[in-house]
Amino acid sequence: MSMLRKATIAVVAAVCAxxxxxxxxxxxxxxxxxxxxxxxxxxxxxxxxxxxxERVKAQKPHGLEVEWTVGDPVFDDDAAEAMRIYAESGDYxxxxxxxxxxxxxxxxxxxxxxxxxxxxxSGNQPLGGNQYWIYKRVHEASYLGGMLAGGMxxxxxxxVVGTFPGDDINDEINAFFAGARQMRADxxxxxxxxxxxxxxxxxAEYTNAQVATGVDGILQLTGNFEACKLNKxxxxxxxxxxxxxxxxxxxxxxxxxWDPDINWIIDExxxxxxxxxxxxxxxxxxxxxxxxxxxxxxxxxxxxxxxxDELKAKVAETEKSIRDGIFxxxxxxxxxxxx
Amino acid sequence: xxxxxxxxxxxxxxxxTIRIAxxxxxxxxxxxxxxxxxxxxVGVEGTMLTxxxxxxxxxxxxxxxxxxxxxxxxxxMVLGAITAFLSVTLRVDHFITGLGINLLAxxxxxxxxRSFVKGKAQPTFDSIGTVxxxxxxxxxxxGSVLFDQRLLTYAAFALVPVVWAFLYRTRTGLELxxxxxxxxxxxxxxxxxxxxxxxxxxxxxALTGLGGAFLMLGFSDRFVPELSAGxxxxxxxxxxxxxxxxxxxxxxxxxxxxxxxxxxxxxxxxAAVPYQLLLALPYVISIxxxxxxxxxxxQPAALGESYSRS
Numbered sequence: 001m002s003m004l005r006k007a008t009i010a011v012v013a014a015v016c017a018x019x020x021x022x023x024x025x026x027x028x029x030x031x032x033x034x035x036x037x038x039x040x041x042x043x044x045x046x047x048x049x050x051x052x053x054e055r056v057k058a059q060k061p062h063g064l065e066v067e068w069t070v071g072d073p074v075f076d077d078d079a080a081e082a083m084r085i086y087a088e089s090g091d092y093x094x095x096x097x098x099x100x101x102x103x104x105x106x107x108x109x110x111x112x113x114x115x116x117x118x119x120x121x122s123g124n125q126p127l128g129g130n131q132y133w134i135y136k137r138v139h140e141a142s143y144l145g146g147m148l149a150g151g152m153x154x155x156x157x158x159x160v161v162g163t164f165p166g167d168d169i170n171d172e173i174n175a176f177f178a179g180a181r182q183m184r185a186d187x188x189x190x191x192x193x194x195x196x197x198x199x200x201x202x203x204a205e206y207t208n209a210q211v212a213t214g215v216d217g218i219l220q221l222t223g224n225f226e227a228c229k230l231n232k233x234x235x236x237x238x239x240x241x242x243x244x245x246x247x248x249x250x251x252x253x254x255x256x257x258w259d260p261d262i263n264w265i266i267d268e269x270x271x272x273x274x275x276x277x278x279x280x281x282x283x284x285x286x287x288x289x290x291x292x293x294x295x296x297x298x299x300x301x302x303x304x305x306x307x308x309d310e311l312k313a314k315v316a317e318t319e320k321s322i323r324d325g326i327f328x329x330x331x332x333x334x335x336x337x338x339x
Numbered sequence: 340x341x342x343x344x345x346x347x348x349x350x351x352x353x354x355x356t357i358r359i360a361x362x363x364x365x366x367x368x369x370x371x372x373x374x375x376x377x378x379x380x381v382g383v384e385g386t387m388l389t390x391x392x393x394x395x396x397x398x399x400x401x402x403x404x405x406x407x408x409x410x411x412x413x414x415x416m417v418l419g420a421i422t423a424f425l426s427v428t429l430r431v432d433h434f435i436t437g438l439g440i441n442l443l444a445x446x447x448x449x450x451x452x453r454s455f456v457k458g459k460a461q462p463t464f465d466s467i468g469t470v471x472x473x474x475x476x477x478x479x480x481x482g483s484v485l486f487d488q489r490l491l492t493y494a495a496f497a498l499v500p501v502v503w504a505f506l507y508r509t510r511t512g513l514e515l516x517x518x519x520x521x522x523x524x525x526x527x528x529x530x531x532x533x534x535x536x537x538x539x540x541x542x543x544x545a546l547t548g549l550g551g552a553f554l555m556l557g558f559s560d561r562f563v564p565e566l567s568a569g570x571x572x573x574x575x576x577x578x579x580x581x582x583x584x585x586x587x588x589x590x591x592x593x594x595x596x597x598x599x600x601x602x603x604x605x606x607x608x609x610a611a612v613p614y615q616l617l618l619a620l621p622y623v624i625s626i627x628x629x630x631x632x633x634x635x636x637x638q639p640a641a642l643g644e645s646y647s648r649s
Contacts (some may be wrong), residue, residue, distance in 0.1 A: 040452075040453055040456075040564060041453075041456075041457075042452075042453075042456050042461055042561075042563075043563075072453075159607070190607055190608075190609065191606075191609075192603070192606040192607055192614070193606070193614065195614075195615070195618050196568060197563075198563040198564055198565050198566060198568060199566075199568040200558055200559035200560070200561070200563060200566060201359075201362075201554050201558040201559065201566075201568065201570075202568065202599075202603075204558040204559065205355050205358070205359060205558075205599075205600070205603050206603050206606065206607070208351065208355060209348075209351060209352075209355065209600075209603045209604045209606070209607035210607045211351075212347050212348050212350075212351030212352075212604070212607070213347075213348060213607050213608055214347075215607075223561070223563075224558075224559055224560055224561065225560050226464070226466050226558060226559055226560040227558075229465075229466075229560070230466065230468070244460065244463065245461075245463055245560050245561065246560065337609060338606070338607070338608065338609025339609060
């Protein structure tokens with residue numbers, strides 16, 4: 001090889017290296033997520049998302065600084081307008097609608113093809129493209145909670161006080177009773193829906209009514225454990241670790257961990273932004289299992305000593321079976337009723 | 340539905356009726372006095388919500404139930420004074436005033452609540468417990484239903500004869516009722532219309548605030564936005580359905596509460612009736628009662644009309 005050819009190759013290599021270096025330098029260093037919420041961050045549905053964002057921020061996926069903005073809860077046209085304002089600002093790369101917001105996303109997503117949109121839970125439609133549809137199924141952890149409830153129940157009667165029925169609520173309730181029946185086949189189930197997100201007074205009375213029927217363990221989906229305290233029964237929380245509200249009553253909770261969901265959306269945006277990969281929004285809702293880190297059973301806290309060791313061992317064994325893929329918790333989304 | 344008549348469930352159903360009625364009754368007795376004085380306070384919902392919220396904040400900060408109740412009443416009295424200022428002094432339409440109060444309360448409580456809990460864990464609560472009457476609470480069925488309740492529940496029911504006696508057996512009560520029928524007559528006699536209407540409105544709001552505080556500290560372990568959940572509107576309906584009479588208003592409140600309790604317990608026992616229908620029952624019945632009551636309404640003649648000498 002002549003000196004000239006060697007020099008030419010060296011120059012070309014150097015130019016390529018510089019070009020590659022400049023491309024690397026252009027890679028995003030920050031991702032900003034605009035959160036459109038259905039409720040205040042004080043509720044377990046929203047607070048569990050914020051907690052997950054904090055964890056993801058600490059992990060720095062792709063070396064990114066993760067930031068987010070939370071506004072007041074908005075619905076309908078206001079939500080679409082909020083999304084448009086976020087998108088037009090140019091400050092955000094991801095808009096996360098933490099609820100049934102696909103109708104609103106449909107109005108803006110095509111105008112902002114480089115942004116990623118996420119919608120969460122039932123009540124959404126698959127739009128494909130740059131909309132991703134996330135589900136949060138906590139039925140596996142709820143099954144484990146049900147095992148505890150069934151194992152600790154003296155009356156053999158368990159209840160659920162819910163807000164509204166729904167595909168991703170029914171699965172949790174049915175799994176709770178299925179878990180309870182694994183421990184005790186003759187478990188009676190009581191189910192009530194308050195049909196309100198914000199009525200603790202009503203939720204308390206529904207709890208009292210179930211206790212009057214003999215229920216001594218309740219999966220409390222309304223976020224009010226006062227009646228559990230007054231009736232001195234064990235209750236079970238949902239979405240976030242709710243032992244904090246009634247440390248002597250809330251045995252455990254089926255905790256929603258949004259970390260894999262957030263990382264998934266950031267990955268999709270990253271691949272689009274840095275490699276030019278087209279967005280391919282999912283047609284079927286995606287959910288992450290216990291094994292994938294999408295849901296977990298909360299610790300027993302101070303109630304650990306009240307849970308029999310044998311029961312704890314059985315629950316831990318089942319959790320391992322779920323995690324290892326040996327045991328699959330049935331996914332039953334039928335409307336649960338008292339029986 | 341026959342399951343409702345099993346003793347334990349029947350007792351629970353009746354005891355729940357009394358509990359559910361408590362905040363409604365406290366507010367209804369207060370607002371009855373207000374409306375008999377001619378002020379149609381539509382801001383009951385917002386006042387109740389404010390009472391609940393201030394009780395939450397006050398208890399979170401002080402950890403003391405009495406302080407929480409006192410501050411809830413005080414805040415509601417301030418709203419009552421604002422209502423009176425707008426309706427009586429400025430003679431703003433009573434409905435507009437009430438709607439404004441509701442919107443103000445909804446927005447302010449939400450803003451303050453979100454600011455209060457931002458970045459920190461929510462405070463935890465110990466609700467007010469029951470105070471069983473010695474011996475009486477041991478009577479089968481009745482004991483659990485009537486004599487094993489919270490102090491404010493006893494107070495709410497004791498208030499009914501007190502308000503009745505005040506309205507129908509005292510001179511001040513007579514003047515107050517006359518205010519709602521013909522304020523000009525009182526004015527002609529040299530009696531202060533404005534002061535009486537201010538006092539009646541503030542009194543009504545105080546009891547509504549107390550009802551809201553009970554809702555918070557008697558039933559809940561946390562505050563949620565719009566915690567009053569339409570109960571203030573039910574109070575307004577109860578006043579109309581009860582034809583502005585203390586005993587009939589109490590009957591209306593108890594009827595709503597009983598129907599809600601039936602809906603609650605029917606779901607618990609798994610009654611073969613669509614639960615949405617049961618949930619709608621108290622509201623459907625209240626509309627029916629209003630329709631029936633309108634034919635023989637004894638609404639105070641000057642209710643909702645701002646008095647002016649000119």
